Amino acid sequence: MALNRDFVGRSYPPSAPYEVSRVKIREFATAIGDNNPLYRDKEAARAAGYPDVIAPPTFPIVFSLQSGGEALADPGLGLNFAMVVHGEQRFEYVRPVIAGDELVSTATITDIRTAGRNELLTVRSDVTTIEGEPVCVTYNTIVERGGAA
Amino acid sequence: MTATVKYDQVEVGQELTAVDYRVRRSNLVMYAGASGDFNQIHWNERFAKMVGLPDVIAHGMYTMAQAGRFVTDWAGDPGAVVDFGVRFSSMVVVPDDDQGATITVSGVIEAKLEDKRVVVGLVARADDAQVLSKARAVVQLS
Numbered sequence: 122m123a124l125n126r127d128f129v130g131r132s133y134p135p136s137a138p139y140e141v142s143r144v145k146i147r148e149f150a151t152a153i154g155d156n157n158p159l160y161r162d163k164e165a166a167r168a169a170g171y172p173d174v175i176a177p178p179t180f181p182i183v184f185s186l187q188s189g190g191e192a193l194a195d196p197g198l199g200l201n202f203a204m205v206v207h208g209e210q211r212f213e214y215v216r217p218v219i220a221g222d223e224l225v226s227t228a229t230i231t232d233i234r235t236a237g238r239n240e241l242l243t244v245r246s247d248v249t250t251i252e253g254e255p256v257c258v259t260y261n262t263i264v265e266r267g268g269a270a
Numbered sequence: 271m272t273a274t275v276k277y278d279q280v281e282v283g284q285e286l287t288a289v290d291y292r293v294r295r296s297n298l299v300m301y302a303g304a305s306g307d308f309n310q311i312h313w314n315e316r317f318a319k320m321v322g323l324p325d326v327i328a329h330g331m332y333t334m335a336q337a338g339r340f341v342t343d344w345a346g347d348p349g350a351v352v353d354f355g356v357r358f359s360s361m362v363v364v365p366d367d368d369q370g371a372t373i374t375v376s377g378v379i380e381a382k383l384e385d386k387r388v389v390v391g392l393v394a395r396a397d398d399a400q401v402l403s404k405a406r407a408v409v410q411l412s
Contacts, residue, residue: 145304152304153335154297159348169347170272178338178351182331183305203321207330209404211355217348260355 123269124233124240125198132229133192138251139184141222146176153177163220176218182210185226185246185259192228192244193263200242200265208241209262215255223251231260240268274346277386277411286344286377286390291336293328293362294370301332315366328362333373333401337392340375341407344390352387353408360399371396386411 143163150160158165159175166174193200218224225248232243243262249255298312307329310317318326334356342348364371374395381389392405 149304152297152300153332153339154291155335155339155342157339157342157348169349171349175348177335178342178348178354179331179335207358209355209357210331210334211353213353214351 123235124200124242124265126233128192128195128198128230129233130230131192132227135225135227136184138223138225141176141218141220141224143174143220145183146174146180146218146220149180149183150177153179171217171219173220175220178212178214178217179210180218181212181246181248181257181259184224185248185257186244186261192230193242201268204266204268206264206266207261208264209243209260211260213258215257218256222256224248224256225251226259232262235269236264238267238270240265272347273350273409273411275344275409275411277382277388280379280382280388280411282379282382284379286340286379288374288376289340289343291339291373291375292370293332293336293364293373294368295326295364295366297370298326298328298332298364301329301335305329305331307331323361323363325363325365328364328371328373330358333358333362333394333396336373337375337394337402337405338407340377340392341390341409344377345409345411350410351407352410354406356392356402356405358401359403360396360401362396362401373401380406383408 226246229245231245246259248257377390380391390407394402
């Protein structure tokens with residue numbers, strides 16, 4: 122079933138704050154096999170000019186989809202989760218995520234389009250600190266296989 | 271907060287040496303826990319085959335993370351990456367053996383921008399299939 126185009130442009134309320142911990146960054150870095158000391162060693166991070174350890178570039182995927190998840194679960198959108206695969210992902214960084222950050226994500230459905238037999242939907246998430254400092258913007262495009270058939 | 275690579279030392283067309291990244295089932299289990307993506311196609315062979323996949327496949331974001339590691343190891347500072355995007359063009363099938371799969375990432379300097387920034391074009395392959403396309407990072411050099 123085609124996705125409901127009326128959802129393009131809809132924004133969703135900011136997520137609850139996500140508190141970035143050194144432990145979670147280390148766990149994520151270990152999972153991707155990355156031994157960079159800036160992800161693990163506070164002193165190394167400070168020597169590089171950061172206030173604390175920083176997170177790998179793809180780390181925002183851990184929290185940035187929380188707000189968008191609500192959008193995708195809306196029955197009015199018509200999305201069949203069983204057929205969803207990840208199509209594209211992009212991050213624009215103002216600065217890296219740093220341990221101690223308390224981050225909120227605000228999701229907007231920016232695009233719904235058809236590609237062949239599939240439906241593509243893009244959610245933009247604006248990630249800021251709870252004080253409102255911009256940190257990054259993420260673009261998550263999912264593919265609903267067969268959705269346009 | 272400074273890349274170790276100097277803007278004046280790179281040229282358009284310059285190739286970055288390819289690196290192999292091994293991915294085994296255990297990596298996917300760890301990544302599921304670390305990322306919160308517990309989709310069964312990434313760890314349950316029985317389920318993966320039931321939904322028509324050849325076997326367990328890696329998380330797309332796991333592959334993107336390897337491309338990210340390639341860029342940050344080259345740049346010398348993960349904070350130097352200002353933009354990073356990919357399209358997931360093919361899946362990485364991860365067999366249940368000690369070898370797993372190998373993701374080979376390579377790169378080329380596609381453009382030099384203002385303010386000492388460069389565009390790095392990335393290619394990721396597994397089993398001769400291109401698993402990322404339109405993969406690019408913009409990096410702030412020194």
